Amino acid sequence: MLTLNYIKDNKEAIVKGLKTRNFSDEAIQVIDQIAELDVKRKSNQASLDACLAEVNLISKEIGKLYQSGQANEAEAAKAKVATIKQRSKVLDEEQQSIASQLDELLLSIPNVPHPSVPAGNTDEDNVVVTPWTSEVMPLDGGLPHWELAKKYNLIDFEAGVKITGSGFPLFRGKGARLERALINFFLDEATAAGYEEIIPPLLVNADSARATGQLPDKEGQMYYAEKDDLYLIPTAEVPVTNIYRDVILKESDMPIKLTGYTPCFRREAGSYGADVKGLNRVHQFDKVEIVQISHPDKSYQVLDDMVEHVKGLLAKLELPYRILRLCGGDLGFTSALTFDFEVYSAAQDRWLEVSSVSNFETYQANRLKLRYRDADGKKHLAHTLNGSALALARIVAAILENNQVEDGIKMPKALVPYTRFELIN
RNA sequence: GGAGGAGUGGCAGAGCGGUUGAAUGCACCGGUCUUGAAAACCGGCAUACCGCAAGGUAUCGGGGGUUCGAAUCCCUCCUCCUCCGCCA
Secondary structure, three states, X not given: OOOXXXXXXXXXXXXXXXXXXXXXXXXXXXXXXXXXXXXXXXXXXXHHHHHHHHHHHHHHHHHHHHHOOOHHHHHHHHHHHHHHHHHHHHHHHHHHHHHHHHHHHHHOOOOOOOOOOOOOOOHHHOEEEXXXXXXXXXXXXXXXXXXXXXXXXXXXXXXXXXXXXXXXXXXXXHHHHHHHHHHHXXXXXXXXXXXXXXXXXXXXXXXXXXXXXXXXXXXXXXXXXXXXXXXXXXXXXXXXXXXXXXXXXXXXXXXXXXEEEEEEEOOOOOOOOHHXXXXXXXXXXXXXXEEEEEOXXXXXXXXXXXXXXXXXXXXHOOOOEEEEEXXXXXXXXXXXXXXXXXXXXXXXXXXXXXXXXXXXXXXXXXHHOEXXXXXXXXXEEOEEEEEEEEEHHHHHHHHHHHOEEOOEEEOOHHHHHHHOOOEEO
16 A cells, blocks of 8 residues: 555645546545545544553653552542543543554545556556567467367366365366466466575465555455465465565665466356356466566566566567556556566457466565665665566466467477477377 | 473673662663773664654563553463473
8 A cells, every 4th residue: 555654745746646546536536535544544543642641651650659658649640541541531532543443544545656657447548568479370260279279188177176166267188288287387487587495385374465455456256265364375476476465675776576386276256158268267267476576666667577578488489579668547456667578369369368477566565665775874675676577377278378389289399398399289 | 292491772690569760780872081992981872653842652572461550460362491201
């Protein structure tokens, strides 16, 4: 969330940002409500502090009175404290109510979009920044991946349905091998680019989910283990970024570069039909995530680096892709600027989102309480960024569909050392 | 799962109802001394909020309670350690 000070000092910028996100004028009034509540909060806190100070002072006197045997005077002082405490109790309740109202309002404000974020309502309005990049042109048509999966016995969707339910694919044989090859390939590439590999827990507590912004606004997206009050991670971003929750870094610690492979779990209630066919949208998928914690001055350079990294992966996989700059309406709640990567699927004649690379600036860091100390010893919020490098299920779909040759499916060269086979047939 | 023990500042570690936001040591920063360094000595050194400041308030694993007053007593949750049980 945004900090109170930022909101007070940058009202214009926030209002403009909320408009980019298509917030209504009524919704934008929260900014003023927050400012008013904050004034109330300060004056109430001052009164409360004064009360408590008085109680503390008298209590010390009572101690001295008892020690010097002046019990009567002490009793009188106690009575005085009792009246003050009645007042302080009221003030305290008031303060707690103000704090929770303020918190609720603060949580309702999304991140301020970067100036380069285009206006727009839906994914139709996203701006294509890299139109088409591929050395190989895909075949026209061909079979969609769910048919290829069946033909070559790579993915058994029915078995997944029986074992768990719809949206839980079961990979087998060369399909499983391809999945594992991709995971290893992505991790090796990230490691070569200087990212430290992490294997995090797959369940997280509410504090962690809140810190990266999944709670409260995306609660319904996560699987929840009620008995233990834990959430299945929707992305490695959650556990990996939370490593640095409540941490004060040295300036020289940054940038911190982390990568992690995890399965990702998403409830994704709602949509049915062609959009969710096969691997297009599943409840469990594998993903290699890259995360960076950056100095605020460098974060946009870091974002560019991460975009370049993802470009490199897609180039090595010889997949045709385009990059989109997300418009205000499609931008994630916590993000300031996001680039989506989409891979073209000839068989389905559509673009599949395979990566999303974002700069959250201080928005996550504020919830995380992730700060660094500058040369003068002053503390500032760091910037956090992350991106998929890459999301597996759809990449598998794209590789299968785009590499159909007469006698099977040809693996991209870069992947062969990992798959140890060149052809699926 | 059962039985015990423990959680205090960056680390180690005292305090176990009153002037303790917290002794002491180490680490760290500044200074004196020195040609320089070490040693020695002097000073500084938690976080958040409010305040121009002086200063005030809160925080001794989290939450709640008792009390005029809680790091200290009670309840509860969490974490760690030891032993037993179970187990990939």
